[in-house]
Structure formats: C-alpha cells, structure tokens
Amino acid sequence: MTPLPMTVISGYLGAGKTTLVNRLLAEDHGLRLMILVNDFGAINIDADLLQSRTEDTIALQNGCVCCTMGADLFMALGDALDRRPRPDHLVVEASGVADPASIARAAIAEPEMSYAGIVTLVDGLNAPGLLADDLIAAQVGQQISAADLVLVTKTDRIDPGLGGHFARLKARGPRVLDDGPLAPLLFGTIPLPKGPQPAAHPAYAAWSHESARQVSRAALVDKLSARPEGLYRLKGFVLTDDGGCEVQVVGRYVEARRAETDRTRLVGLGPADRVSRDQIEAWWSA
Amino acid sequence: MSSITVFSAQTILTMDPSRPRATHVAVRDGRILAVGGADCADQWGEVTHDDSLKDTVLMPGFVEGHAHMMAGAMWTFAYAGYHDRIDPDGKLHKGMTDIEAVVARLSAQAAALPPGAPLIGWGFDPIFLSSERLNRHHLDRIAADRPVAIMFSNFHLMCVNSAALAMAGYGRDTNAEGVVKGADGEPTGELQEMAAMFPVMRRVGMDFRGLSQTASSIRAYADVCRLAGVTTVTDLFSTMEEEDLGTALAATGADDFCLRIVPALGAIGGSPDEIAAKARRLAARATDKLRLGAVKLMTDGSIQGWTARVKWPGYVGGQPNGIWNTPPETIFALCEAMQREGIQMHIHVNGDEASDVSLAALEAAARKHPWPDARHVLQHCQMMGPDQFRRAAALGACTNIFANHIWYFGDQHVALTIGEDRASRMDAVRSALDEGVRVAIHSDAPVTPMAPLFTAWAAVNRRTMSGRCLGPEQRITVEEALRLITLGAAYTLKLDAEIGSIETGKRADFAILGADPTMVDPAHLKDVPVLGTVFGGRLNLS
Numbered sequence: 012m013t014p015l016p017m018t019v020i021s022g023y024l025g026a027g028k029t030t031l032v033n034r035l036l037a038e039d040h041g042l043r044l045m046i047l048v049n050d051f052g053a054i055n056i057d058a059d060l061l062q063s064r065t066e067d068t069i070a071l072q073n074g075c076v077c078c079t080m081g082a083d084l085f086m087a088l089g090d091a092l093d094r095r096p097r098p099d100h101l102v103v104e105a106s107g108v109a110d111p112a113s114i115a116r117a118a119i120a121e122p123e124m125s126y127a128g129i130v131t132l133v134d135g136l137n138a139p140g141l142l143a144d145d146l147i148a149a150q151v152g153q154q155i156s157a158a159d160l161v162l163v164t165k166t167d168r169i170d171p172g173l174g175g176h177f178a179r180l181k182a183r184g185p186r187v188l189d190d191g192p193l194a195p196l197l198f199g200t201i202p203l204p205k206g207p208q209p210a211a212h213p214a215y216a217a218w219s220h221e222s223a224r225q226v227s228r229a230a231l232v233d234k235l236s237a238r239p240e241g242l243y244r245l246k247g248f249v250l251t252d253d254g255g256c257e258v259q260v261v262g263r264y265v266e267a268r269r270a271e272t273d274r275t276r277l278v279g280l281g282p283a284d285r286v287s288r289d290q291i292e293a294w295w296s297a
Numbered sequence: 298m299s300s301i302t303v304f305s306a307q308t309i310l311t312m313d314p315s316r317p318r319a320t321h322v323a324v325r326d327g328r329i330l331a332v333g334g335a336d337c338a339d340q341w342g343e344v345t346h347d348d349s350l351k352d353t354v355l356m357p358g359f360v361e362g363h364a365h366m367m368a369g370a371m372w373t374f375a376y377a378g379y380h381d382r383i384d385p386d387g388k389l390h391k392g393m394t395d396i397e398a399v400v401a402r403l404s405a406q407a408a409a410l411p412p413g414a415p416l417i418g419w420g421f422d423p424i425f426l427s428s429e430r431l432n433r434h435h436l437d438r439i440a441a442d443r444p445v446a447i448m449f450s451n452f453h454l455m456c457v458n459s460a461a462l463a464m465a466g467y468g469r470d471t472n473a474e475g476v477v478k479g480a481d482g483e484p485t486g487e488l489q490e491m492a493a494m495f496p497v498m499r500r501v502g503m504d505f506r507g508l509s510q511t512a513s514s515i516r517a518y519a520d521v522c523r524l525a526g527v528t529t530v531t532d533l534f535s536t537m538e539e540e541d542l543g544t545a546l547a548a549t550g551a552d553d554f555c556l557r558i559v560p561a562l563g564a565i566g567g568s569p570d571e572i573a574a575k576a577r578r579l580a581a582r583a584t585d586k587l588r589l590g591a592v593k594l595m596t597d598g599s600i601q602g603w604t605a606r607v608k609w610p611g612y613v614g615g616q617p618n619g620i621w622n623t624p625p626e627t628i629f630a631l632c633e634a635m636q637r638e639g640i641q642m643h644i645h646v647n648g649d650e651a652s653d654v655s656l657a658a659l660e661a662a663a664r665k666h667p668w669p670d671a672r673h674v675l676q677h678c679q680m681m682g683p684d685q686f687r688r689a690a691a692l693g694a695c696t697n698i699f700a701n702h703i704w705y706f707g708d709q710h711v712a713l714t715i716g717e718d719r720a721s722r723m724d725a726v727r728s729a730l731d732e733g734v735r736v737a738i739h740s741d742a743p744v745t746p747m748a749p750l751f752t753a754w755a756a757v758n759r760r761t762m763s764g765r766c767l768g769p770e771q772r773i774t775v776e777e778a779l780r781l782i783t784l785g786a787a788y789t790l791k792l793d794a795e796i797g798s799i800e801t802g803k804r805a806d807f808a809i810l811g812a813d814p815t816m817v818d819p820a821h822l823k824d825v826p827v828l829g830t831v832f833g834g835r836l837n838l839s
C-alpha cells in the first residue's frame with residue numbers, strides 16, 4: 012500500500028486554519044482528503060456537497076471526509092491509517108498552541124505515512140502583537156520556524172515589522188495567501204513526466220525533467236541543499252553513480268533514499284511569485 | 298422500616314468539630330443515623346450491633362480530589378518502576394532500583410505470555426537510576442522472540458527491543474527525530490516523544506488512555522481506591538463521550554460497586570459554549586456514584602519536564618519557559634463561559650505563571666458573572682505563594698495542592714528545575730491554610746500512587762527521597778492533614794454536605810484503619826494500615 016501523505020496545518024488562534032480547511036474540502040482536486048480538525052465549530056459545507064454528517068464525521072459527495080480528533084491526536088492518526096479505503100491525503104489541523112513539527116514527525120517515523128509538509132498560517136494583522144507578547148511569542152514563533160510554507164492571512168501585504176519577525180524566525184517562503192488553487196502546492200497533484208510538460212495553474216511554476224544522465228551521489232546531496240528557496244516541492248527518481256535514488260522535497264524537508272529506477276524523472280513546483288521554471292531548470296542543469 | 302446497624306470501633310475520628318471522637322456509628326439506608334456511644338441510635342428503634350470493626354479505627358472515607366481512572370487499568374501492563382507499588386489486587390510490586398532488576402522481573406512476566414504476544418511495561422523512571430541508559434540489548438534479554446516496549450513514567454520516552462524496532466521498520470536507515478541512535482549508527486531502542494513512539498505503540502497495541510472507558514478498568518479503579526481507603530475519587534480529564542456513559546453507569550451502578558466517581562470532562566474539542574453544553578448534558582445523567590458535570594482545563598505542562606510556565610527568574614538550568622497547552626486567551630474564554638453557565642472548573646496549574654493567568658481569568662469571569670460559591674479549583678498549585686493564595690481566597694476558589702511531589706520530585710526540583718529557594722516553598726500547604734484558602738492535597742494517581750495517608754504524611758513531614766526536610770516552615774499538623782484528605786477534598790467537589798465527615802445525615806462512607814493516625818509518630822503516618830472501606834453502610838474489606 013502506498014504511504015499516506017500527511018500535511019499539518021498550523022497557526023495560532025484566529026489565523027484562518029478553519030477557513031483554509033473549508034477551502035481544501037471544496038477545492039476541485041479530485042483527491043479523497045481526510046481532514047482531522049479540533050472541532051466542527053466553523054466548518055461549513057454547502058448543502059449540495061454534503062453527503063452525511065454525524066457528531067464526529069462529515070462526509071462529502073466528492074469523497075472527502077472531515078473528522079474531529081477527540082482528546083488524542085495520535086489515536087486519530089492510527090484510525091486514519093486503519094481506514095479502508097485509505098484516503099489519498101491526510102490533513103491535520105493542529106491546535107492553536109501545538110508545535111506542528113511534533114505532529115509532522117510522525118509522518119517521517121511511520122512507515123505507512125509520508126511527510127507532506129507543515130503549512131503555518133499567520134494573521135498578518137495580529138501576529139506582530141503576538142510575537143511581542145512574552146506569554147505566547149515563543150510558541151507562535153516556533154510554529155513559523157517549523158513551517159515549510161508560511162501563508163499570511165487577513166492582509167494583502169506583509170508589513171515590514173512582520174517581515175522582520177519572519178527574517179529572525181527564518182520563515183520559509185512567507186507569502187500572502189491568495190485565491191489560487193492550493194492543492195497543487197499542498198498535495199503535489201502534478202504527476203511525474205511521462206512525455207509532455209505538466210500543465211499547472213498560472214499561480215505556480217512547474218518544472219519537469221527526464222533523462223538517462225547519471226549524477227554522483229555526493230553531487231546530488233550538494234545540489235539538493237542548494238535548491239532555489241522558492242522550489243516548494245520536488246519529487247521523483249534520480250540515477251546516481253551509487254544506484255537509483257528516490258527524492259522528495261517539501262519546503263525545508265529533504266528525503267533521499269535508495270530505490271530502483273532506470274531513468275531520472277523529476278517534477279518540481281513552487282509559487283510563481285517565488286520561483287520560475289527557468290530558475291529551477293538552471294539550478295538542475297548547472 | 299429499614300434496619301439500623303450500629304458499628305463499633307476502637308475509635309472513630311469524625312472530623313465533626315462538635316464530636317471529634319466517638320466509639321459507635323449507626324447506619325440506616327446507607328446514611329449515618331447517629332454518632333456517639335453504643336446507645337447512640339436507641340431512640341430510633343431496634344438496632345443490630347455489628348462488632349466486626351471493634352478493633353479498628355474509623356475515619357470518614359478518604360476523598361481523592363485529583364486522580365485519573367487510568368490508575369487502575371495501568372496494571373494491564375507490567376510495572377517497571379523504581380518505587381514499591383501495590384496493584385489493584387493488593388499485591389506489592391517491589392521497586393526495581395537498577396536495570397538488572399527490571400530485566401529479571403520482566404523476563405519472568407514475558408515467560409508467562411502466549412508465544413509472540415508483546416510485553417508492555419510502564420513506570421520506568423531513569424532519573425532515579427545512575428547506571429547506563431536502558432537500551433534494546435537489555436530488553437532483548439527479556440525476550441528476543443516477541444516485541445518488548447517499556448513506557449517511561451513521564452510518558453514522553455519509551456525503550457523497545459529489537460523485535461519491536463523491526464516491527465516499526467526502524468533501523469540504520471531510519472532518519473526520524475526521536476529515534477535515538479548509538480555510536481554504531483543503529484537505533485538504541487530509546488524513542489523520544491509521541492511521533493517516534495507512535496509507530497511502535499500502534500503495532501504492539503499499547504494504548505494507555507483508551508483503557509479508561511471499559512467496565513474492567515472502572516472496577517480496577519475501585520480496587521485501587523478501596524486499598525487506599527478512598528470512597529470518593531475524581532477522574533480529572535475525562536474523555537467520556539455520551540456513548541461511553543452506558544458502560545460507566547452500568548459498572549458504577551452495581552450494588553457491590555463501592556466507590557463514588559467524580560469525572561471532570563476535559564475541556565477540549567469544541568468552543569467554550571459547546572463544551573459547556575456537553576458538560577450539562579452529562580450532568581443531567583449523573584447518579585450518586587457517578588457525579589458528572591464538572592470540567593477540567595489544562596493550562597501549562599509539568600515542572601520536572603520543564604514545560605510548566607514559570608515566572609521570573611525561570612528555570613535554574615536556563616531552560617526556556619514552558620508551554621501553554623491551552624492559550625491564555627482561551628483560558629479566559631473558557632473561564633468566562635463556564636462561570637456564566639454555572640459549571641465548576643478544575644484548572645491544572647503547575648508553574649506560577651499558569652496560576653497567575655488562571656487567577657486573572659477567574660477574576661475577570663467573576664466580575665462579569667458573579668457566582669459567590671462557584672468553588673472553581675486550582676489543581677497542583679505547586680508554585681503558588683501567599684500572594685496568589687490571597688487572590689484565590691478572595692475569589693472563593695479552592696487549591697488542591699500536589700503534596701506528594703515533595704517526596705517524589707523534591708530533590709530534582711532543588712537540583713534541576715527551580716532551585717533550592719523556590720523548591721523549599723513549593724506545594725505550600727501551610728501558606729495556603731494561613732491565607733484562608735480552601736485546601737485539599739492529592740496524588741494525581743497514577744503519576745504517584747494513590748494513598749491519602751501517604752499524601753497527608755508528605756504534607757506533614759515534607760521529606761524528600763534523599764531524606765531531608767524540604768521547607769520545614771510549610772509543614773502542617775497531622776490533624777490538619779487528615780482534614781484535607783476528607784472534608785477538605787470533599788469541599789472542592791461540592792460534596793461537603795454529603796461526605797467528608799462522620800456526622801448524622803451524611804453518607805455512611807468510612808475508611809477502616811488498623812491504628813489511630815493521630816496517635817502514631819507523624820513520621821509513620823503513611824504506615825497506618827488501611828483495611829478497607831465502608832461504602833453507604835456496606836462493608837468492603839481488602
């Protein structure tokens with residue numbers, strides 16, 4: 012069975028996590044998502060999308076389900092893994108004070124799961140105040156530092172004060188959350204190349220590569236660490252002088268493990284305002 | 298007409314100021330009809346004398362104001378801890394003071410299991426062992442042909458054997474934080490934090506929290522309580538769903554179930570209003586032996602885990618301040634909603650910043666929705682000083698203080714967490730009483746074993762494991778301590794009109810003791826034998 016990818020949605024109270032969950036449930040991505048939330052409070056599903064609803068589960072016509080996770084997040088993760096058919100992708104809405112890395116690490120440790128990123132939402136208006144509040148600054152800052160992708164909500168520009176906090180916290184790719192589709196970025200829905208270039212929404216720069224060229228294993232490690240910062244996702248297989256290698260990059264997370272392959276096949280994706288296809292190509296072919 | 302039974306005892310310590318001592322107590326319909334001498338109930342008609350307890354000492358049934366249902370079900374798994382513990386069957390498990398003892402004990406238990414079944418242990422505490430760290434090679438000696446997994450007492454670490462590592466697919470190539478590796482590049486068997494423990498736990502079926510809702514774990518909890526002389530106990534962070542209620546009502550409703558349980562619903566998984574509504578729905582189903590209706594709020598973590606929120610000057614080792622498990626603004630929102638809805642709260646506060654924020658939240662709620670006898674309870678209160686106790690007293694809030702910590706963790710607090718000066722004023726029961734707060738003391742079982750007489754001993758003597766007296770000024774008298782484990786705790790549960798003392802009209806709940814705790818050397822208070830309980834007039838001997 013293919014491992015279940017898990018994305019963690021993090022952010023302090025009021026950062027817009029539930030709004031994002033509503034968007035992911037309604038977006039036309041063709042995936043059967045399972046979304047674990049703390050409570051159904053602000054989850055709203057169009058009546059014509061709704062299939063059924065119980066005290067702890069909302070099932071949608073499009074195959075997605077949204078469940079409350081109760082007192083024990085890890086018990087809920089176990090239930091998600093035991094679910095048949097298994098969902099295509101698991102999304103966990105972390106609590107407002109949770110360290111998202113402490114949840115996302117489970118996807119690295121658990122053989123039946125795969126890591127699919129931490130997305131931290133930041134309220135562009137309130138965050139500077141929170142990050143100056145001794146009571147809570149450390150926990151809010153940790154959510155930003157741990158993120159593979161920082162999305163700013165409730166504003167259309169990042170003010171310099173917040174930008175300063177982001178620099179100090181080494182925030183990865185902070186950008187304003189726009190109206191574009193999120194599934195390509197969050198769930199990596201673009202397939203590996205089999206011929207023509209994959210098409211992507213204009214909000215994203217997509218890149219793909221296929222060849223029989225071999226690279227040295229050491230050079231691959233160096234290359235991955237020198238990747239363009241705006242390249243959010245990279246996945247596929249690389250031929251090396253030390254055998255095949257499966258590569259997966261999500262934000263700051265890099266994984267490379269031995270795997271059978273006869274060719275190098277890669278697909279990469281990043282927000283178009285952060286990276287271009289030419290930049291990715293230049294990086295890979297350098 | 299119902300029958301009247303008059304129990305005789307060597308002494309009855311009543312906790313009733315009008316009649317502190319007696320020799321006889323008359324019971325009718327499960328309640329106390331009269332207290333005094335042999336003739337105390339003669340006015341009420343024909344009586345039956347029961348002299349089976351004549352050589353014992355009776356006290357009001359003890360009330361444990363902070364414990365968890367898991368304290369019974371833990372024993373489904375093998376004990377691997379440093380301290381002596383008694384299981385629900387009354388069997389003593391000697392503490393294991395080195396790794397060889399752990400290996401020997403668990404090897405014997407593994408040998409009794411069916412082939413291939415996992416051996417799961419709990420309670421291992423490395424801070425008391427000076428030898429090398431527990432690793433998979435030790436556990437491979439317990440069993441090589443079945444998974445072995447030992448949860449540490451803090452629930453943040455575990456150690457597993459090679460077979461369990463293999464089940465989870467952990468090996469040289471594993472690159473997951475929390476899967477500790479040795480100099481040879483192989484996993485040592487130590488797993489840190491849930492994300493790394495989870496793959497093993499789900500494969501060996503290790504589920505401590507899920508144990509709470511079954512009938513057998515409820516009965517095991519009652520056994521733990523009987524052995525400790527406890528007749529009313531809390532379950533503070535109940536995850537009881539309405540569908541679990543049937544099991545709990547059936548188990549506690551049995552005639553031979555001799556315990557009153559006061560669950561407090563964990564305040565998570567909904568908005569404050571939704572949580573309040575759920576608490577109210579549960580309250581509507583309450584029975585005498587299952588007192589539903591209160592809620593439990595988490596705020597910070599633990600001091601010994603450096604996750605408690607502490608005020609300046611912080612931790613002596615320079616560790617960063619701890620974490621909020623509930624954000625301060627949510628603590629305020631929950632306090633306001635519960636106060637408005639008339640729902641009593643138990644609020645976990647370990648560090649002094651957590652108690653400060655919680656008091657501020659209670660003060661704000663009290664201004665908006667006055668409720669003079671709300672009796673919200675601050676739980677643990679480990680770093681509260683006279684200033685915070687005065688605020689609690691002004692609010693009418695109670696403090697349930699974690700007295701057992703002085704013995705179990707006092708030396709660690711001196712050396713590693715908050716240092717000598719603040720450790721010597723931790724769990725400041727004397728200050729709390731002097732400032733006029735309503736006080737109880739507790740075990741937080743299974744964190745420390747349930748035994749109210751031990752808890753009283755800890756508050757009276759303030760001994761640590763190294764033998765020193767930590768903060769002698771904060772000691773209290775035996776009489777004060779006995780009151781805290783009976784009427785004091787009953788008050789925090791709003792049950793002081795029904796239990797907590799032996800006086801006419803109250804429920805006939807007694808602890809049966811082998812000696813008079815006011816007559817023994819206070820240094821031996823913890824050693825007074827507990828022979829069983831009387832619950833609603835029914836004998837429940839150990």
Ligand SMILES: [Zn+2]
Nearest residue numbers: 363364533741
């Ligand atoms: Zn507790």
